[in-house]
Amino acid sequence: MKKPLVILTGPTAAGKTALSLSLAQRIGGEIISADSMQVYRGMDIGSAKLPEDERRGIPHHLLDVKEISEPFDVTEFVRLAQDAAEAIFARGGIPILAGGTGFYLQAFLKGIDFSEGDPDHALREELTALAEKEGREAVWSLLQAEDPAAAKGLHPNNVKRVIRALEYHRQTGRSITEANEEQAAALSPYTFAYFVLMLPREELYQRIDLRVDEMFAEGLVQEVKALKESGIPFGTTARQAIGYKEVLDALDGLCSMEEARARIKLNTRHYAKRQLTWFRREKDVIWLNKRDYPHEDAILEEMLRVLREKEIIE
16 A cells, blocks of 8 residues: 655745645644755755744654755655655654655655766766856756757756756766656655645745845844854855855855845746746646635645545545
């Protein structure tokens, strides 16, 4: 019998966190974070990590499990998330995978490791340095030359995935596009419901801008400065986090802090757009457009209806 699983995702700033807490309370769930940056200790404000005293007593997993100097990738995420899910099942609970990193969600859902071989951290650092020195187009051009199919499906600004595609091709001789297609066709070992929460674009962008302003008001600059001065160096993965890389540039004198703020807003909008593109390609997605519901409780009731229909809950 397949084990039950709930996925709650959507673009950044759509309102996933509050809804995931309400859902967990109603179904006896525990939350596994599917956010590639909330794994890092000290990266709290910029990653919109929910403070412990606001988690309503709901257990959260995969928060604060890495130092900022350490790499983190889909392979490690799947391993840690599977361990957390098995512990939740053993307690009689239901894992709720909540977060916006679609690549991680897909890898976990299908129970298949995207990578073949160990991560090549030296190559990742080399390509990241190239992107910083010569621009992201330079790295994308390498991918276009080596794996045109993968380059066609990736925007040059999505430097992390461009680097991953290059790494995969050099390790295996195969296109990561081919591997992704195999992954998409795989069957999941879970009985699942895959919810995507969304808002009209203009409202979403307004929420993103407001969230960035709130992060600055809450002390984002001070948080990044403290991390920078902690003696623990930013690794390749953590340094690429939106909000952190821009403030680091400002602290290093490469731009003003107001320019950094504007870049964070723009980069977050671009990220939200890429998230929605990813989710639209996924199968079995249940879209929850907030404008179709009078309030959050109505969204929650619809989710519960679907979960009963799928026999995930009674």
